[in-house]
Amino acid sequence: METNYRIAYDKYWQDIKKMVPEDIAAHLDVTYLKDTRQFIVTFFDKEYFVDYDTERIYGKVDGRVPDINAAIIILNYLAYAKPPREGDNKWVSLKELPNGGMLFYPAFHKDSILGLVKAFGHQSEKLLECSAPLGGVSVEFGDASAVFKAFPEIPLCVIVWEGDEEVPANATILFQTSIEYRLHIESSIGLGTYLASQLRRRAKLS
Structure with missing residues (x-):
């Protein structure tokens, strides 16, 4: 180690x-x-x-x-276990998470998001196939998307938009705002990076 x-x-x-x-x-x-x-x-x-x-x-x-x-x-x-906090829970980009989300986003985009674009940006249907072994459930965002329960209280959402001659492919990983109270910011980033790497690995094997 x-x-x-x-x-x-x-x-x-x-x-x-x-x-x-x-x-x-x-x-x-x-x-x-x-x-x-x-x-x-x-x-x-x-x-x-x-x-x-x-x-x-x-x-x-x-x-x-x-x-x-x-x-x-x-x-x-x-x-990090603490009593649950009440409040609105909405999907946000890493950039919107406090304690460094914006600061760490460029590296996260390079290490994780671009890999998702490469793996699924021109074959978005494979996202759902690769999501299933990780417990991913299809939702209605983008051209393909899935919600995962990293932990029972911590969902993540991966969305892919296919590209064409005029519009480049794109992807994102969304977090719920409550993750701020569930994980250290570096572990939140690590969680998104881990999910992206697992999906890319399955895309290569399929």
């Missing part, structure tokens, strides 16, 4: 262990198994054990360990 990732991984575990596990489970749509000291967390339609004692994360069904980016996002989700 690379040093920066290890620092983040260890930090979030330290944060989690300062909290009461039952409080985390009370604030999030997760299960805490008191006997085995494990959380069960659903991430993109797949359940993971998050083991409090061994500090390991692995698939409930297949035992597979998620990649380090996904693991850090899962830990941040648990470490």
Whole structure:
């Protein structure tokens, strides 16, 4: 595990262990198994054990360990657990998220959005095919779009517009405004980047 990732991984575990596990489970749509000291967390339609004692994360069904980016996002989700906040929940671009969304958007656009344009901008129907294994559900935006539950309380929406001779193809990833209270801004960005990379990988395989 690379040093920066290890620092983040260890930090979030330290944060989690300062909290009461039952409080985390009370604030999030997760299960805490008191006997085995494990959380069960659903991430993109797949359940993971998050083991409090061994500090390991692995698939409930297949035992597979998620990649380090996904693991850090899962830990941040648990470490950020707070009572739900009421308010309007609307779809917004990363640019509209506070605490650095606008600052980080150019890199996010380059690393994630342009990859979606390349993968689906001239074959938008493949987006829905590639979305299904991640729990994506078709919605009526653009030429093709899908909503994903990264976590039960954190949806993301991917939209693709096909291009032609006159108009270039385009794509976006939208977040709900409540993500500000659910994840650190860097983990929100990491979540969008993770989803884009998973969709691109499936597009190459299909």
